Amino acid sequence: MSQMLNSLLMVAPILQKAFLLDCMVGVTDREKFLAYYPTKGLNLGIKVGDRLREGSINAMAIAEKRRVVKKIAKEVFGIPYIAVGFPIIEHGQVVGCLATGVTTDQEERLRLLAGELNEAFENIAMHTESLAKEADDLAGASYTLSEAATQMKLKIAETSQISQLIRDISTRSNVLGLNAVLEAARAGSAGRGFSVVAEEIRQLSQTTSTSAKSIFRILDEMNDLVGLVSSEMEKTTAHSLQQSTRIQELDAVMQQLRHMSEQLRKAAVLTDRSE
Incomplete structure (x- = not known):
């Protein structure tokens, strides 16, 4: 496994606690979830090993090799939230994605x-x-x-x-x-x-x-x-x-x-x- 992904998996739970807002954190390789840390107000029911869905923010960030921000309506998962997918690049190759998300229920x-x-x-x-x-x-x-x-x-x-x-x-x-x-x-x-x-x-x-x-x-x-x-x-x-x-x-x-x-x-x- 990529060294950067291993490092990211180690700091992901700490990273989640460092955010000012309750923030969902997910780490993936190019195909599946390697870690998923939901919050009390935002749990999409993702499990380690779940494959990336086509068109998801993780898949888009990996395929397009760029940071992707997407606002998800309440009708999709029952919870309105905004997510950020950030591609993990090592030696010029995309090896995975760091995804974060915060609920916008209060904002709605x-x-x-x-x-x-x-x-x-x-x-x-x-x-x-x-x-x-x-x-x-x-x-x-x-x-x-x-x-x-x-x-x-x-x-x-x-x-x-x-x-x-x-x-x-x-x-x-x-x-x-x-x-x-x-x-x-x-x-x-x-x-x-x-x-x-x-x-x-x-x-x-x-x-x-x-x-x-x-x-x-x-x-x-x-x-x-x-x-x-x-x-x-x-x-x-x-x-x-x-x-x-x-x-x-x-x-x-x-x-x-x-x-x-x-x-x-x-x-x-x-x-x-x-x-």
Whole structure:
């Protein structure tokens, strides 16, 4: 047997323990396995004396006289792993192969988790963007309503002025009516007809005065309600703006987390390496 293979067989179990990760180690000649050291998480059931399978990493390294790295899917042996086959060359001839392998089960779980996280962040980001738009729309609507309430208060103030004018006219009409009644009484029978008209004017002024008071009461109540609505709308507008700002800040955080998730997914993917 080759001197290099003999030396390799002696150091193979020590070499396995020297690796940082649990590493499967196999030593072959050109045809069969001379030694096989599995790990707890990666045991392919190989026995000493098993012949090399065609297309295996050992056979490829020997046939092509080069280092071969291959990622093996879980469907092949039930365990995902990455293996390295290194040809042993002595006096210019390939006499065997040193094969090592480490499981990628953890990396696969990490990759799947990263993919799920990325998808979750995509959905959250989409809903966050929608909430941000709705918050902006709500803030705009609140501002419009607040402006409308302010304009309504101004219109009520104008209406109050008109009602005050009506009340003043009513008061003056009532005074004129009373004066007319007195003058008609002094005129005796000649002022009887004018007395009826004067009385009607006085009664109309009293009715107008009563109506003006009712209008003032209603306007005061409306003014109070509009003031309350305006105050609440100002609060709503402020809360809406704060909500919009918070959602935008949340969206920025979600974008950052989504970027981190994507970086995690990329880091979890083991790519094939070969010379």
